[in-house]
Amino acid sequence: MKYFVANWKANKNVNEMRHWLEEFLKGYRENEDVIVIIAPPFPFLQEIVGIVKNLKNVKVAAQDLSSFEEGSYTGEVTAKSLRGLVDYAIVGHSERRKYFNENDEIIEKKINLANKYQIKTILCIRNKDDKAFSDTEMIAYEPVEAIGTGNNASVDDVLGLKKSLSLNPTTKFLYGGSVKAENVSEYIRSDEIDGLLIGGASLDPADFLKLIPQL
Ligand code: PGA
Numbered sequence: 631m632k633y634f635v636a637n638w639k640a641n642k643n644v645n646e647m648r649h650w651l652e653e654f655l656k657g658y659r660e661n662e663d664v665i666v667i668i669a670p671p672f673p674f675l676q677e678i679v680g681i682v683k684n685l686k687n688v689k690v691a692a693q694d695l696s697s698f699e700e701g702s703y704t705g706e707v708t709a710k711s712l713r714g715l716v717d718y719a720i721v722g723h724s725e726r727r728k729y730f731n732e733n734d735e736i737i738e739k740k741i742n743l744a745n746k747y748q749i750k751t752i753l754c755i756r757n758k759d760d761k762a763f764s765d766t767e768m769i770a771y772e773p774v775e776a777i778g779t780g781n782n783a784s785v786d787d788v789l790g791l792k793k794s795l796s797l798n799p800t801t802k803f804l805y806g807g808s809v810k811a812e813n814v815s816e817y818i819r820s821d822e823i824d825g826l827l828i829g830g831a832s833l834d835p836a837d838f839l840k841l842i843p844q845l
Contacts, residue, residue: 632818633768633804633825634842635667635752636832637693637720647674651681653835659844660687665825666842667691667718667752672707675715691718691752694726697739699746709740709747718767719744720827723754724774734761741766752804752827762795768802769795770827776807778830783807785816785823792822811840818843 642650647670658666669691670678682688696706712719721744722737737753741763744751750767756774771791776783788805797803805817806827817823832838 631663631665631824632843633665633667633802634838635669635691635718635720635770635804635806635825635827636838637669637723637806637827637829638671638832639693639725639829640671641833642671642674644674647678650833650835651678654839655681657835657839658685658688658842660685661842661844662687664842665689669693669718669720675712679715689717690715691720692716692749693720693723695719695721695740695744695749697736697743699743709743709749712749713747716749718750718752720752720754720770721766722760724756724772724777727756727760728774737761738763754806754827758791758794762797764798764801766801768804768824769797770804770806772806772827778808780808782809782813785820788817789820789822809841811837814841 665687667689679690692712696708700708700710721740726732741751752768752770753766754770754772755762762769773783792803802824804825804827805823809826809828810831
């Protein structure tokens with residue numbers, strides 16, 4: 631099974647979101663070996679969940695969740711609110727660590743809350759110094775120098791990092807950073823890489839579809 635996570639980050643308005651889904655659904659063929667996870671901005675989650683709910687292998691993720699369980703935290707989106715809506719949540723993305731000062735302590739709280747509310751986490755780590763928490767569904771290795779730069783990490787580097795983590799065998803291991811049509815097959819070919827976290831190349835549905843092996 632290979633996972634393809636489309637991380638839209640803080641992009642798209644309502645019309646662009648609908649256009650993306652229309653184009654994606656025109657080109658997408660269900661493949662039992664592939665799971666697509668769409669991670670849009672929060673306001674679009676509910677509509678997208680409604681649109682893809684009959685597709686067995688298309689799931690929806692939040693890009694983040696609050697480290698607070700509930701209460702007076704204006705603007706926060708909690709695991710409790712997301713429960714039953716999304717299957718997955720990304721946590722610890724390097725952009726959250728950089729612009730919102732997230733650290734391992736905050737990330738641990740998010741993972742615990744996600745687990746409590748039955749949301750599977752996709753934990754992003756930048757290198758081996760970021761804690762690879764064990765109670766996460768997936769770990770995505772995303773070296774900062776590869777994100778949005780066109781300098782994707784080599785498969786050897788990705789596997790070297792994976793080895794240093796001594797992951798629990800059930801944890802899925804993803805790579806992210808400048809994945810595009812020209813380099814995607816290198817990663818897909820490796821049995822050690824369970825999937826890809828895709829930013830820039832997920833924004834255009836045609837580009838994104840090119841990354842997914844279709845039957
Ligand atoms: P990129 O982003 O594909 O644009 O490099 C990946 C990510 O930050 O998740």
